[in-house]
Amino acid sequence: MKSNLSESFRTLWKLLFLPIFVSLAFVNSPAAACTSVLVSRGASADGSVMITYHCDDAGAYARLRITPAADHKPGEMIEIPSRNPAEKTPRGKIPQVAHTYKVLGGLMNEHQLSISETTFGGRHELMNPDGLLEYHHLMQLGLERARTAREAIEVMMQLVEQHGYESEGESISIADPQEAWILEIVGTGPGGKGAVWAAMRVPDGQISCHANKSRLAEIPRDDPANCLYSANVESFAVGKGWYDPKSGRPFRFCDAYCPATPLSRRMCDSRVWSVFRRAAPSQHFSPDYHRSKPGAQPYPLFITPDKKISAADVFALIRDHYEGTEIDMTQGVDAGPFNLPRRWRPAPWKVDGVEYAWERPIATQQTAFSSVTQSRAWLPNAVGGLVWYGVDDSYTTCYLPFYSGIDAVPKSFAGGSIKQFTWDSAWWVFNLASNYAYLKYSAMTPEIQAVQKDIEGNLMALQPAVEKTAAELAGSNPNLMTRYLTDYSVSQAELTVARWRELAEHLITKYNDGYIRNEEKGKSEEVGYPEAWLRKVIKERPEQFRLPVEKPEPKPAH
Numbered sequence: 001m002k003s004n005l006s007e008s009f010r011t012l013w014k015l016l017f018l019p020i021f022v023s024l025a026f027v028n029s030p031a032a033a034c035t036s037v038l039v040s041r042g043a044s045a046d047g048s049v050m051i052t053y054h055c056d057d058a059g060a061y062a063r064l065r066i067t068p069a070a071d072h073k074p075g076e077m078i079e080i081p082s083r084n085p086a087e088k089t090p091r092g093k094i095p096q097v098a099h100t101y102k103v104l105g106g107l108m109n110e111h112q113l114s115i116s117e118t119t120f121g122g123r124h125e126l127m128n129p130d131g132l133l134e135y136h137h138l139m140q141l142g143l144e145r146a147r148t149a150r151e152a153i154e155v156m157m158q159l160v161e162q163h164g165y166e167s168e169g170e171s172i173s174i175a176d177p178q179e180a181w182i183l184e185i186v187g188t189g190p191g192g193k194g195a196v197w198a199a200m201r202v203p204d205g206q207i208s209c210h211a212n213k214s215r216l217a218e219i220p221r222d223d224p225a226n227c228l229y230s231a232n233v234e235s236f237a238v239g240k241g242w243y244d245p246k247s248g249r250p251f252r253f254c255d256a257y258c259p260a261t262p263l264s265r266r267m268c269d270s271r272v273w274s275v276f277r278r279a280a281p282s283q284h285f286s287p288d289y290h291r292s293k294p295g296a297q298p299y300p301l302f303i304t305p306d307k308k309i310s311a312a313d314v315f316a317l318i319r320d321h322y323e324g325t326e327i328d329m330t331q332g333v334d335a336g337p338f339n340l341p342r343r344w345r346p347a348p349w350k351v352d353g354v355e356y357a358w359e360r361p362i363a364t365q366q367t368a369f370s371s372v373t374q375s376r377a378w379l380p381n382a383v384g385g386l387v388w389y390g391v392d393d394s395y396t397t398c399y400l401p402f403y404s405g406i407d408a409v410p411k412s413f414a415g416g417s418i419k420q421f422t423w424d425s426a427w428w429v430f431n432l433a434s435n436y437a438y439l440k441y442s443a444m445t446p447e448i449q450a451v452q453k454d455i456e457g458n459l460m461a462l463q464p465a466v467e468k469t470a471a472e473l474a475g476s477n478p479n480l481m482t483r484y485l486t487d488y489s490v491s492q493a494e495l496t497v498a499r500w501r502e503l504a505e506h507l508i509t510k511y512n513d514g515y516i517r518n519e520e521k522g523k524s525e526e527v528g529y530p531e532a533w534l535r536k537v538i539k540e541r542p543e544q545f546r547l548p549v550e551k552p553e554p555k556p557a558h
Contacts, residue, residue, distance in 0.1 A: 034118040035211040035271050035362045036173045037317055038180045041377075042205035045310040048374040048384075049180050051173040052318055053107065053116030054394065055368045058345065061418035062369035062391045062427050064402070064409045067144065069102040069110065080132055092132045094163055100144040104387060106136070107371055108404050109143040112385035113152060114175045114373035120184070120214045120268075122169030122258035126196075128187040131164030135185070138165075139172065149174040149181045153199050153228055160185070165195040169258055171210040174199075177377035177384060182208060182301075184216045186257045188236065196236050198229040198253050206302040207309065209275040211362075213268035214258035215301055218250050254298075262292045263348060267360040270327070272299050274320050274362065279305040287326065311388060312460065314372050319395045321361040329359050330442075337533035340441040341395075363395035365434070368427075370394045380474040381405070382481060383467050389413075392430040396437065396448045398455050398500070400493045401463070405470070406486040410493040426497045433504040436511075443516065443527075444507055451503055455496055
């Protein structure tokens, strides 16, 4: 008989990771994936460690799942399913451990350990089809088997050493109540063994960001408290001719395994710059590097923010279209008449043989889900571990609190399919509202954000009371605490989805056929186009819409 966890792992693969993998299989440019912000304990307003996750993949559908903790018998194995859903023969097996921890949504475990990622791709010849484990396997297994960020790195890299790594280059954020780390990993090519990797701890009091481009540069190999790395981290690059120790230049992980290009700077470093410019405006980060200006220096891996950062601040950081800058996506002819900061894929394009690329913001239409995790050392694990979770576009989603101590998730977040719209799916309800708002963005988005602000503000105001009660119950009645937190998280999520259904219906009713319904007057009114956009139309086609001016007929003589 197959173990319960083996079945659980296969189920998790099919329901959560497989849709994501199908999309990632086509990520050959940095235009398509994710953004991650890391906030150390000393940089956060309340002393929590925070990391974010954007699962940005067209065709990916978000379902929230809990993998229960479990004990396992000696000799049990985990089957790694085939990448082809129709193929029943597993790709391989790995030994199970004696005990695995509970995992919420593939994002956080019962010890407040959280993991997220962005794909940087790097040198495609380093992908190893003979490797058994992909990055999402490592993330799930790390959460199931580790208590701390440092331990998770050790667990994941031991698995890679034993079973091989198949995926493209990955940047993985890892956090526990004390520390945040960035781990970067690449394969060793077809038939290769293990992987090449390095990991660095975010210094306390600082923040970091990665966005589909390798960010680790020089590796301080004499600082094991803050840096971990594979034995081949430099020698592998030397053997491939990607680094010459005689050059006089220091070895840089990112330069060896993910060389920068104008496209990757535009698509990826722009997002890092935008996080840093808003977290630390006093440091005046220049746009020159992400615009590929000669001589411009890459952005630092870590910065000190101007002020301590709250969870609400992080929400704001990941809701960004470069507003107020020279690359503000709500401005220009490409934003259309209603200031839409959305650019439909593909991001790179050509006209008359000349290469161009749309800007790639942090908030984007193809987000399946995004999250902000908080790991808080002063609270019991079941209360201190918190996943703020939202589906669809982060700019118009609503972040909802799911505690690591819950034992069930909302029905509307657990079911459904990308193949069929249903009002019962949170993912579809949020997608309906945001996609409809794209039609007249400047008018409808403020209405969405008013509801967003109201709900998130109320939830954050409730936190102290909810968590005080839960922490007290953790000591006196842990079972009741689990029920209390589960009921709170589930009920608030379902109430929010119900309110979002009403919001979607309101938008469709009020903004119909290009008119805006005036409820006070009981009629639909013409609103036309902004004058600034009409001037662009006139400039482009000066005579097309001009009406001729006719001279009045002369009056008859008397």
